[in-house]
Amino acid sequence: xxxxxxxxxxxxxxxxxxxxxxxxxxxxxxxxxxxxxxxxxxxxxxxxxxxxxxxxxxxxxxxxxxxxxxxxxxxxxxxxxxxx
Numbered sequence: 001x002x003x004x005x006x007x008x009x010x011x012x013x014x015x016x017x018x019x020x021x022x023x024x025x026x027x028x029x030x031x032x033x034x035x036x037x038x039x040x041x042x043x044x045x046x047x048x049x050x051x052x053x054x055x056x057x058x059x060x061x062x063x064x065x066x067x068x069x070x071x072x073x074x075x076x077x078x079x080x081x082x083x084x
Contacts (some may be wrong), residue, residue, distance in 0.1 A: 003067035008035040008044065008056065014064040031055055037068045 010018075014032050021029045031052060034044060044052055059065040 003041055003056075003060075007037050007040055007068035008065050009037040009068040010035050011063055011066055013062075014059075017064060027052070027055060028059065031059065032064060035059075035065050 010032055014035075017024055018029070018032055024032070027048070030048065031044065034047065041053065041056055044056065056065065
């Protein structure tokens with residue numbers, strides 16, 4: 001499932017995975033850090049290059065990213081950081 005022009009947000013599983021950056025790999029770690037509920041796929045491609053599209057889809061399939069819903073905004077990430 002693609003988010004198209006919607007925003008990407010990390011799942012709780014992604015927050016857990018971020019504590020082990022060496023296991024993720026550099027590009028995956030970077031994508032997860034940038035997926036803050038404010039950036040769309042288009043913005044992430046602009047920052048990281050066209051090859052990130054496949055990675056975004058894979059991270060969604062693995063349950064690390066999801067499309068931000070109307071209620072899930074960047075504040076979701078901010079709340080998770082504050083609670084961590």
